[in-house]
Every structure is written in structure tokens, then in C-alpha cells.
Amino acid sequence: MNITYRSATPDDALAVSELARELFPDACPHFIPVDAIEEFNDDKLNETVFAEFLDQSERMIINLAQGEDGKLLGYTLLDTQPDPAELLDTVDKNSAYLSKFYVHPDARGTGVAHELMDRVVDDAQQAGFASVFLGTNIYNERANAFYAKNGFEIVGERIFPFAPGIDCTDYVRARVL
Template sequence: MTVTIRRAGEDDAGALSRLAALTFPLACTPQTSEEVLTAHIATRLDPATFRTQLAHPSYAVLVAEPAPGEDPVGYTMLIAGEPDDPDVQDAIRLRPTVALERCYVHPDHHGSGVAILLMEATLEAARATGARGVWLGVSEENSRANAFYGRHGFEVVGTKRFHIGDAWEQDNVRERAL
């Protein structure tokens, strides 16, 4: 599939929110309840939150779109700076660092090459921040995502707990040099 990768702007907030609502549940464990997913999507993946993030200088959001003006079929979010999570601070080895906070592709486009193109552009955007490394957290149970990140040079360097709703889940912390 041919896509264009570009930096998202505030006008993309609605489309990003729709894509996030579709893709975020795919990354969650089966133990994550529908109520918790619905609340997370409504309060953390809504257009207003995306607009705030898109306006923040530490955030970079890239979208993969099939044609100008069409809804994106994938997106990534980078956040520059030292992580807040003490488990992540202890696990990562490369400073300065940037977090790959989100990396999602519409399920209809899994296996199409979109994720590879998006990852290449995202790693280039991470390099442009001046960071020496990029890290991410991914559920230990998400074998598809863990395999993808492994193919792209992200090594497991530790674990962290991820809080969603009133439950804690375990994430692998993965890092790669830029």
C-alpha cells in the first residue's frame, strides 16, 4: 500500500481519536474490561487530548495516510525527554532519550507494510530530536507487537507496570539506539 507519512497537526485530532479508539483495544490484554477500555478512550484518546498533545513542543505525532485529506491508517507518537516512570528510568541505558508512546496501524492494513514505513519515519523523527535512544513499553502478552519491535532493533531492557482503570498490567520496556 502506498501511504504518505507526515507530521500531524491540530486539524488531525478528530481522525487520530477515531483511529486510536479502534486500535488501542488491540494492544490491551484480554483481562482489560470493556468498561475500562471505554473510559480510557473517552478520557485519554479524545480529540481534545490529541489537540493538547499536538500543540506540545515535546510531542511529535506522525500519521500514515493513503491520500491527502483521507483519515490516517496508522500513527505514532514520540515524547522527548526523561521518562517519569522510575522503572523506565532504571531500565533504559541511552540518554538523552525519546519515548515511542504509541505505534498503531488500522487492523485492515496489518501486514501491508504501513507499519514498517511508519516506523522508519518515526525513528528518523526520533533522531532529529538529538536523542541517543528511543524506548517504548509494550504488554508482555502482545506477541505480535513484541515481534515487530524486535525486528526493528528494540531490545527488552526491563519491565514496568502499566495502570489502566483500576488494574495493573506488566509491560516490557524495549529500547534501541538511534
């Protein structure tokens, strides 16, 4: 499989949004109703949201993995100015926030995830961060195993307000660079 890795551009907003909307349900725990997932996608993963992220290139770093046919196979979003509310007391204040990390099922097991992670780490180091942190649902076994394998240690838990009346628990993980 011939994969190209590149930074996203404003022209990628629709394609990244479509990929995000397709892959996000994989990260959701079994108890989240389909309509709540669809509403989350509509509110938080639409083209306008990604266009805004891409307009903040000094803050939001989006990397893409793209197949030779042009299909997006994965994306990451690294926030270099995380909301202080996201930082638990256990997270280094000089940390970048890995807000999104998704790989299409067609590319799982091909090394795409590891290459994207290398790019996230490189971006964070080049920006001068001491660590990277993230949150992932406690029931997302595949993601939790991947992050552990890549040096992200659990440093706490947080409540993720998914939708009105639906809260999820995330592990907060950090990796020292």
C-alpha cells in the same frame, strides 16, 4: 495501496483520536473488561488529549499514514521530553519515548508499520537522541514481535496502571540509534 506519510497538524486531533480509540483495544490483554477499555479511551484517547499533544509540537511528534481516500491507517507519537518516571534505570537518559504506535488492520502487512518506524527513528535522531524506548503489554505478541524485529530489546518491565484495580505488566524495550 497509495499511502501518504505526514506530520499531524492540529486539524487532525479528531481523526487521530478516532483512530486511537478504534485500535487501542487490539493492544489490550484479554483480561481487561470492555468497560475499562472504553473508560480508558474516554479519558486518555479523546480529541482534547490529542489536541493538547498537537499543541505541544516541540515536544510531541505525531506522524500519520493516510490512504488515498483520506482514511488514517496508522499513527505514532514520539515524546521528546519523557516523564523521568518512565525511564527505568536500564534506559539511557538521552532517550525519546515512543508513547504510541498503531497501524490499522487494513494496512498491516503492507509496509506501513516499517515506514512509520523509520520516521520515528529519523525524528529521534534529528532531535539528538541516543535511543528510543517504549512499553508494550507482555501479552501483545504481535507488537512484541514487531518491536523485536525492529531492534527494540527488552531492558526491563514496568507496571502500567490501566484502571483502578487493574494493573498490567509491560515490557520496556529500547533501541539504540
